[in-house]
Amino acid sequence: KEQSLLLAAAYVYDAQYNRNIPFETASQAVRLYYLYNHWTMQAATYFFIFIDLSLALFEEPAAYPLPFLATSLVEVMCLLAFFGRLFHFAKVTPRDVFWKDAKNICIMIAILMTLVDLIIYGSLRISNIQSVRWSRPMRPIFLINFAESRQIRRAFRSIRNTLPEITYVFLLFMFSLLMFSLMALKLFGDRNLKTVDGLPYFTDYLSIVFEMYVLVTTANSPDVMMPAYNFSGWYCLFFITYVVINTYIFMSVFLAVVYNNYRKHLKNEIRKLVYMKRRKMVEAFNLLKVKEGAEFVIKEDQWKNLIKLVAPDISTSHRELLLRISDEEQKGHVDKKSFVRLADLLNIQVITMKLRSHPLAIWFPHMYNSASSLFIRSIVQHKGFVWMYDVIILINAVFIALDEKNPFISYAEWVFLSLYIVEILLKLYTYEPRTFFARNQFWNWFDTFIIIAALIATVLNTTLKSVTVYNSQQVLDIVFILRVLRLIRIIDSIQRFRVIMNTLINIVPTMLTFGGLALVVYYIFAIVGMEIFQGKVQFFAGNTSAQHASYCGNPSLKDSAFAHSKYCKNNFNNIVSSFIVLMELTVVNQWHVLASGFALVTHEAAKLFFITFHIVVVIMIINIFVAFILEAFFVEY
């Protein structure tokens, strides 16, 4: 009896969280399955994944160097944790299912490969032979393939499904690129034209193809056109036709293909999820059903026991509400149709709008309900109170924009801070604190956090100023940022802005999935980029007067656009700066300067690394991101 209740609860739990893991139904296995899904185990898995990925910070080339022994020990520890998690999963799920699942095989291979790599690298290191840690780009496999990362996997699946279709469009696009480049070679190659830097213009086919690819990304427009345009006005037609076809039409078609597939795919996934959820609920129902007249039902007390197992944290009133919805006619039992809906009902957040009395009204009823207290509370509740503070915020904005040096203005800062603190205190006096800080009161949380943080930072800053001669810049920066963030509150006063903001806040979870996706791709490119480009470009802080600092410590960069633009800090010398370079490449602008710079310090073929990054991140991932936002916005707005 209790066994089947436990099993049914596991099914409901899986349905509620859209989990789809087949597990053994033996009593022991179900308990193991509960443990497997416990939040501490999941958190631990994520913790080890995080540690494993973070190792790149401490390994050569390191942002914060640690000895190889330390990082490799930590890595082995992570691998052990992954193996343990996988072993646990193997105990939970039926054996044939386990071995058929590509995810598990993937993780095992990744663990094995990493160990082999560690051993080879370690022993070569002992013999003082420099080699490559080739298993490092495989680390994101752990992030993708553990069952918890369902969303990221779905996004990757979406990309994989789009690939065949996008490949054809891409080939057509490449064909167009090659044709136009050929035309450009024929039209401009023999004219002895020069670029702004005095270099020959459009004389070599491969470099024309690169320039034309860059033009698709718009990064060298209109510079790439100017020599030809200055020579003859008619030649601009060539470039305009090219941009219209390749930048506008082809890039829109890429978005269309990605978005179309994304929608199609999403629809399928949702259909599958709904089907799977229903099946789990029916299985749970079958475990607990009893015959009542002509139909099978679940008795009320059994249903309550189930809820206590599935959602132990919800309040009694919430549980009663669920029962009222599930057993509308109050027959004392729940039928199949109502029961199946339970998984969705459990996901609805119930905000208990209890008309709680203010604690002060309970502790000091006389004082709290006195005439003056009532007057204060009516003022705080009045619209004019919000307006007054909107005006204060606007005045504050002007003061912030004014010069900090003036002592009167820095004094005013204290006045504003006090005014904001008074506002929060007054609100807490008027409104019931637990309601004020309810989970859905985003703006109240935001305000309070910003004000308290600003108070702490300002006090800290003043203390540091008076105690030491050293004026802590970091604290001051935080004070500045918090001071400006305070102004954001004014958005909340305008209804339409609030709607848009709420839409944006609601799509944050979707964007976090996307963040995971981006992290995986960035990580792989960063590790590969570090292996190729580490140490080739150096940044010399401060002493920029040194000669070699002007060309990033690499003579190949003399007179390059890379060095002229002072891009030396955009290098692959550690994972942090690699990520920043990749971010700049994602924004696209000036990516050809970066690509050409790294090609100068290595080989022309290095441009392929940057082109690949552009294709993967900008054409695929960013378009998926836009499709994400379009779809999320259509649903939410």
Add this chain to the structure above:
Amino acid sequence: KEQSLLLAAAYVYDAQYNRNIPFETASQAVRLYYLYNHWTMQAATYFFIFIDLSLALFEEPAAYPLPFLATSLVEVMCLLAFFGRLFHFAKVTPRDVFWKDAKNICIMIAILMTLVDLIIYGSLRISNIQSVRWSRPMRPIFLINFAESRQIRRAFRSIRNTLPEITYVFLLFMFSLLMFSLMALKLFGDRNLKTVDGLPYFTDYLSIVFEMYVLVTTANSPDVMMPAYNFSGWYCLFFITYVVINTYIFMSVFLAVVYNNYRKHLKNEIRKLVYMKRRKMVEAFNLLKVKEGAEFVIKEDQWKNLIKLVAPDISTSHRELLLRISDEEQKGHVDKKSFVRLADLLNIQVITMKLRSHPLAIWFPHMYNSASSLFIRSIVQHKGFVWMYDVIILINAVFIALDEKNPFISYAEWVFLSLYIVEILLKLYTYEPRTFFARNQFWNWFDTFIIIAALIATVLNTTLKSVTVYNSQQVLDIVFILRVLRLIRIIDSIQRFRVIMNTLINIVPTMLTFGGLALVVYYIFAIVGMEIFQGKVQFFAGNTSAQHASYCGNPSLKDSAFAHSKYCKNNFNNIVSSFIVLMELTVVNQWHVLASGFALVTHEAAKLFFITFHIVVVIMIINIFVAFILEAFFVEY
């Protein structure tokens, strides 16, 4: 009787072409309405609109100067034509409808204003006072508001409907921009940082706002970040946050809002069109119906008379086919339901796949069906024939890429040209010529046109070369372009490419509407831009050694990025170069260099012109274009 047939035909005609013009039903008025809709009248209207818009080429500042008297006389002539067209329309449509329609009022005001402007400008010119032709930006009104430009008007309506919603998102975006700029001022203003050019970095609020707006368009990334990033690595977080929020999220939200509204609007428009079409058809039916038993119908001979009026050009077999569909049970009459569908049936292109005999088979049957002739025809129809020519194209591509100077290669060009001509001749020998050049055979038309043009151009080029010493570069350029265009044919051999190409070809009409929209906006900005910036930036062709040429003849541009990049030809000195500058601004990259350049030669406020252009064209129009393509692609693909 004949009168009602004429009227019914007018209704059907309107339904077929989705026209919605209320017209008087008197016999005289209907005839006038026929004349109004005659293609020659429409073509004439477009011709005069085209002439009117083209005047900008010849007016000060002119690409091809003409005296003011000439251009103003042509303009008056155009205005007369517009007035005539409007007068004609007034005779056709009921008076109250005419005066209620804002389009007509708009045209009348535009005509009047233009006349007033012409008179004022002319008389001031006689008195030698320089003034502004302020009515010129109003010219696109004629393009938009004549009834023929239904599609462009729909696109503008779509923009207008999007405006309220996008305004709120835009205000929120501006708020974010101003907040981040304030933060940037506080964080970096006092650090004494310098840009690459040695100028103070982020010290002035207004210029920070401009820089940050430029960063949203990505045009100054990562340069705008580098001074801060070189100072401290942590500061890149500020810029990354900014780019993620403002470039990625806000710009995607703009697209989402535009696309969402576009779809909603499109759905409404289509619903309205379908309703209107049905109503017109019902009116036509009511005019011609006779009672047949219990229901009203149209007799077969009456129906045929109607078709002869509505579609005089279709073949008898096509008409019989329509009748078969409309009168399925062959009862000798058409009922209401079938009749209403007629408007759509008429729009379906019927390709008569007559199994025509080849003319040669008729003229020389013995020769055409001889064994050797049959053998040739079977070869041409074989797949291998297509493959062989694909290989020839590829070899041709290699030859084109090789050096032209080699006499052997220039000889090979003749060989390839002959091969292509032989291919076309063989195909014409094998396939029936009228079927080969049917309207839907895009690729056959394309091939033949390219080959014949290449033949003519090559012969012309050779003749010019041998006759005169002067080697005509223009002809040679055309030869080059045609030579490369020939290679495009290879796309047609691959099924998947053909599908994508057909999709792209099918969305061309939609894109032409968009082209009209872009033309209107470009025209207005070009005229305004010329009034503000004409003559401020000069381009000196050839003699670039002259000192003033290096700074575009304007000392304000000394040491500016504008002059360094040799952008002198990007000016507003005539409508052609204005359009090219606007095209470059649409592509966005380096737009801040252009904006700053024109601000240097006039006033900082000139940047507003460029920001406005960016908001109107890139945020509104390009997003509408992407929405166009997304929707068209979803429908077609």
